[in-house]
Amino acid sequence: MxxxxxxxxxxxxxxxxxxxxxxxxxxxxxxxxxxxxxxxxxxxxxxxxxxxxxxxxxxxxxxxxxxxxxxxxxxxxxxxxxxxxxxxxxxxxxxxxxxxxxxxxxxxxxxxxxxxxxxxxxxxxxxxxxxxxAMSKILSINSTNAVVEAGVTWGQLTDAALKVGKTPPALPDYLHLSIGGTVSIGGIGGTVQKFGLLADTVHSMDVVTGTGELVTVSASARPDLFHSILSGGGQTAIILRAKVKLAPAPQRSVVFSLFYDDLATYLADGEKVMAENRFHIQAGEMLRRADDTGWRYKMEVAANYSGTAVPDRAALLAGLRDNRAQAVIEDVAYRDYMFRLDGYEVYLKETGHWYQPKPWLSLFLPASKTKAFMQMVEQELTVGDLGGGFLLFYPYYTGKITRPLAVQPNESVGYLFDLLRFPDPGDPNISQMLEQNRRLYDKAVALGAKRYLVGAIPRMTQADWRTHFGYRWEELCRAKRRYDPANILTPGQGFFG
CATH class of the missing domain: 3.30.43.10 (Uridine Diphospho-n-acetylenolpyruvylglucosamine Reductase, domain 2)
Structure with missing residues (x-):
């Protein structure tokens, strides 16, 4: 009126x-x-x-x-x-x-x-x-789940859950992210091999659709809407609250940093320890060698424990072909390990890297094409392309990711490729980094890769998104027409122009 x-x-x-x-x-x-x-x-x-x-x-x-x-x-x-x-x-x-x-x-x-x-x-x-x-209250915690408002961060929930001996089974590496925002795009961390994405740990949600309907959804109640929200980029509803899984929390973690000069050996060992279920947490990254002569790889794995049940380090490392003399092994409090990036955040802020433009690129690679893709990346990337950042790179089972819109390569094993650039202050090459992202994305898609819904890829068209979602595209379109027909929600994703 x-x-x-x-x-x-x-x-x-x-x-x-x-x-x-x-x-x-x-x-x-x-x-x-x-x-x-x-x-x-x-x-x-x-x-x-x-x-x-x-x-x-x-x-x-x-x-x-x-x-x-x-x-x-x-x-x-x-x-x-x-x-x-x-x-x-x-x-x-x-x-x-x-x-x-x-x-x-x-x-x-x-x-x-x-x-x-x-x-x-x-x-x-x-x-x-x-x-x-304005929506950041933890509403309840019990032995198996927590009910939280969408603006609660994973760090807030972790600290509250630890007070009663619990923890979210899947966590992002950086905990100061809202739960609603994270599950809207999927959310990934070093337990993806066991628990899938953070979105896979959501039981139910209270949401408001683009038509103004307030509704509770789950895998059994309005499943089409439920699945369109988790990893759907905020296209069909606004999350108000979510019920997420909790699990018993360990007290400590033995963290192994294992270094590899050879890509093929790193790939083989990573898939070996994953198949043998040796560790509770498994991540890794591509690093510049100290003498700046090229790249090497680090497998970062952790075995959790409580009380006196200390993990057998020799058994956990048996048969691995890392550069053992360079290995770093630490026994730390579980909470300290979960919040491990807090200190790095302080460093990035002190150096000015935190406040620079960040042309990130996040992909899911099919295992059979990963070696070829990473060999190309080794040739293309320079230390300046990372600045103060890093490139996360490790295997997971695509079958552990159950949310339909978190589309995956068509293979049983995938690799996270997460180029998290923090350019040096004053770096004039931001536009070139964005163009590099586009080139790498196009090459990865040609190999059967999918993107993760973070990152900066210029000139994404609706045809690109249709290719990305594959046969799930029509499911997303149907949900959009039903639950946000006026196309008012979350336009920044650019799925629908």
Missing amino acids: NNALSRRKVLGGIAATVVGWSVANQSWATAAEVDAGHRIDVRQVPALDGTLTTSATDLDRFRQDFGRLKPSAPWAVLRPGSDQDIVKMVNYARTNKLKIAVNGQGGTGDDMESHSVYGQAAVPQGGISIDAR
Whole structure:
């Protein structure tokens, strides 16, 4: 309904509080404009339990994401005070042809931001960002699961669960990410060989669809919607709450860092220890040699334990062909290992790397083509391409990933290829890195690879996305037509233009 707003209709009387959308001006109208005597023809914002604001201070946190590659135009920020706030604003966005997306706002200290790296959580001018920090309560924890609001981070949940001897069985390497945002794209960590993606540990969710319906979903209740949300890039619903699995927590971890100069040996040993189920956690990376003469590989594996049941190190390492003299073995508290990247974050912030643009590239490679792809990568990448970052690279079983939209290579074993660049401050080659991402992506797809829904790949077309999702594309389109027919949710993914 169009309204010429009066002072009486201002929500809360705060100067930066949004009171409506001006169709004629294609901009938000605020209380300050009304107080100045302007008569602005607007679509009035419904009464909210929380706030909708265009304050410059608030918006500064939402103008860019962690990747710092795609700045966003001005928009309004919703801090919901209830489920109904999100229902109302989804309906408002649909009626007024606006875009709306949740912004995870994870991080540490005062560095709270969306941890997408290529505008995936952004909205265009006039769009609405939902501040996930307004939804960050842990609602319950028991022996098998936890119920959390979508803005809770994995770090928050880990610390709360450890107090009762539990832990999420699957965790990302960096724990200060929102649970809702992570499961929307999948979420991966060093237990993927056993538990799949973080999205695979979700039992059920309370969500609001793009049609404004508030519903509880699971594998048995509205399964089409449930499966379209997990690893679906936020295209069909906004997650309010999730029930996620918990498992008994160990007390300590014996962490083995094993180094390889030969790619083939690294691949063989990685698949060997995975097949033999030797370790609880298995990751790895490609590293520059200390003398800068080329690349080497590190397998990072961990055996967890409690009490006096200390793992047999000799048995765990038997038959492996790493450069044993270079091996590093540490016995650490389980929590310390889970939060191991916190210290590296401090280092990256001190050196300025944390605040640079981040042209990341994340892929799932088919095992049979991995050696050929990595040999090409060895020739193409330089130490400058990493800056202060790293390239994660390790095997997993594709069958452990059960969410349909987390599409995988058509082989039983895949490899995560996660090029997490933190360019040196002032590096002039960001655009070249983006073009390198596109080249590597095209070559990987030709080999049967799939992308992980993070990363920065320029010029992704709908044809690219159709190829990526394969026969699952039609499932995603059907869910989109049913649950977000006005195409208002999470436009930054770019799936539908």
